[in-house]
Amino acid sequence: MIDSSHTLAVDVQGLKKSYQLYRSPKDRLKEAFHPFSKKYHQEFNALDGVDFSIEKGTTVGIIGRNGSGKSTLLQCICGIVRPTEGDVTVNGKIAALLELGAGFNPEFTGRDNLYMNAAILGLSKEETDQRLEAILTFADIGEYIDQPVRVYSSGMYVRLAFSIAIHVDPEILIVDEALAVGDIHFQAKCFDRFHQFRERGVTVIFVTHDLNMVTRYCDQAYLLNRGKLVGHGKPREVVAEYRKLEVDYGDKDQGKDYQENSKQDAALFATNPYEIRYGNSKAKIVDGGIFDSESNPVQTLTSGESYRINMEVAFENEVDNPVFAYTIKDVKGTEIAGTNTHFSDINTGVYKPGDIANIDFDITVPLNAGSFLLSIGCVALGGDQIEVFDRRHDFIAFQVVTSRASVGIVELDTKINITKS
Numbered sequence: 040m041i042d043s044s045h046t047l048a049v050d051v052q053g054l055k056k057s058y059q060l061y062r063s064p065k066d067r068l069k070e071a072f073h074p075f076s077k078k079y080h081q082e083f084n085a086l087d088g089v090d091f092s093i094e095k096g097t098t099v100g101i102i103g104r105n106g107s108g109k110s111t112l113l114q115c116i117c118g119i120v121r122p123t124e125g126d127v128t129v130n131g132k133i134a135a136l137l138e139l140g141a142g143f144n145p146e147f148t149g150r151d152n153l154y155m156n157a158a159i160l161g162l163s164k165e166e167t168d169q170r171l172e173a174i175l176t177f178a179d180i181g182e183y184i185d186q187p188v189r190v191y192s193s194g195m196y197v198r199l200a201f202s203i204a205i206h207v208d209p210e211i212l213i214v215d216e217a218l219a220v221g222d223i224h225f226q227a228k229c230f231d232r233f234h235q236f237r238e239r240g241v242t243v244i245f246v247t248h249d250l251n252m253v254t255r256y257c258d259q260a261y262l263l264n265r266g267k268l269v270g271h272g273k274p275r276e277v278v279a280e281y282r283k284l285e286v287d288y289g290d291k292d293q294g295k296d297y298q299e300n301s302k303q304d305a306a307l308f309a310t311n312p313y314e315i316r317y318g319n320s321k322a323k324i325v326d327g328g329i330f331d332s333e334s335n336p337v338q339t340l341t342s343g344e345s346y347r348i349n350m351e352v353a354f355e356n357e358v359d360n361p362v363f364a365y366t367i368k369d370v371k372g373t374e375i376a377g378t379n380t381h382f383s384d385i386n387t388g389v390y391k392p393g394d395i396a397n398i399d400f401d402i403t404v405p406l407n408a409g410s411f412l413l414s415i416g417c418v419a420l421g422g423d424q425i426e427v428f429d430r431r432h433d434f435i436a437f438q439v440v441t442s443r444a445s446v447g448i449v450e451l452d453t454k455i456n457i458t459k460s
Contacts, residue, residue, distance in 0.1 A: 053125035100253035103263035131210030145189035322428035
């Protein structure tokens with residue numbers, strides 16, 4: 040429903056969307072013709088009692104695991120899907136990019152699809168003619184505009200669709216994961232336009248799995264889990280809650296307290312199922328992970344803040360002066376940083392069977408936004424020989440987010456001074 044007097048861009052109250060799931064088409068027929076109305080379906084709530092409001096002119100990120108109801112929520116806001124229960128109040132003209140290539144005819148050219156899509160979004164042919172050059176310039180697909188869109192790459196699809204959407208002068212722009220297929224330069228151009236929209240009072244709502252986009256560009260974030268709204272507020276705080284959900288940790292209903300959980304660190308992290316692990320097992324890494332300054336297990340780190348890399352090693356044999364190490368790599372396998380007790384000239388002592396070593400590496404993260412992998416290990420050095428007790432390559436993955444834009448892998452915390460004479 041539309042309420043032009045409302046000060047909010049979107050107001051959602053008690054939103055519920057249910058679907059009937061059948062094991063087979065036969066069950067649907069059985070239910071339709073059963074004389075006593077026997078149910079053969081299971082009820083699935085894609086959304087269940089969602090309440091939130093979005094103020095005009097804000098940029099909002101909606102995050103959550105796959106199947107949490109994010110896309111269904113956007114479809115309800117756009118009016119594509121009718122809620123089972125609840126109300127959605129929208130104040131403003133919506134332009135939505137909900138699915139890659141949605142509304143495009145693959146046999147028509149990009150130009151033909153441009154005019155059709157613009158018409159669907161409310162522009163007349165004359166208005167589209169006036170904005171054609173701006174649309175084509177932003178999309179930047181060159182001569183492909185007169186080729187059938189079936190030959191387009193996914194990036195070209197989204198460039199054209201997004202360019203059309205932003206040039207219809209929307210009051211509310213809704214984007215569902217579409218920017219994920221664009222290259223970094225196109226994404227930067229899109230978010231520069233988001234900033235312009237915000238200055239003009241346009242509301243931007245987007246769904247993404249790129250948590251750095253949320254922390255860098257959003258004013259507010261909302262977290263969905265299994266159809267319920269389980270978190271909202273400042274982007275960094277909501278991202279942290281999302282990471283807890285990713286590892287099935289921090290659920291208040293479970294009543295867990297990690298500070299009283301006797302060193303079951305491995306259960307607190309989403310470990311990499313493809314890690315490479317080897318060694319002679321004279322010592323075994325039984326636990327490990329990354330913790331923030333309040334001892335919370337984390338896999339989303341903020342650039343410039345301090346963390347602790349922890350590993351717990353149990354010894355099966357007597358070992359003199361074992362070396363404990365960690366390494367951080369990017370997703371391409373390039374080693375970014377790392378150290379060990381040997382480099383730091385630390386004699387770690389003698390360990391006998393049954394002994395346990397608990398090692399902390401305290402770090403301040405200088406990394407720029409991106410995805411990284413942590414490796415940990417325990418070895419012995421003897422001359423030119425290395426005896427590997429336990430080495431866990433790519434043990435866990437983690438993500439770094441930042442609110443300050445820069446280039447490269449490392450943020451050097453540059454201070455800029457300008458003098459004029």
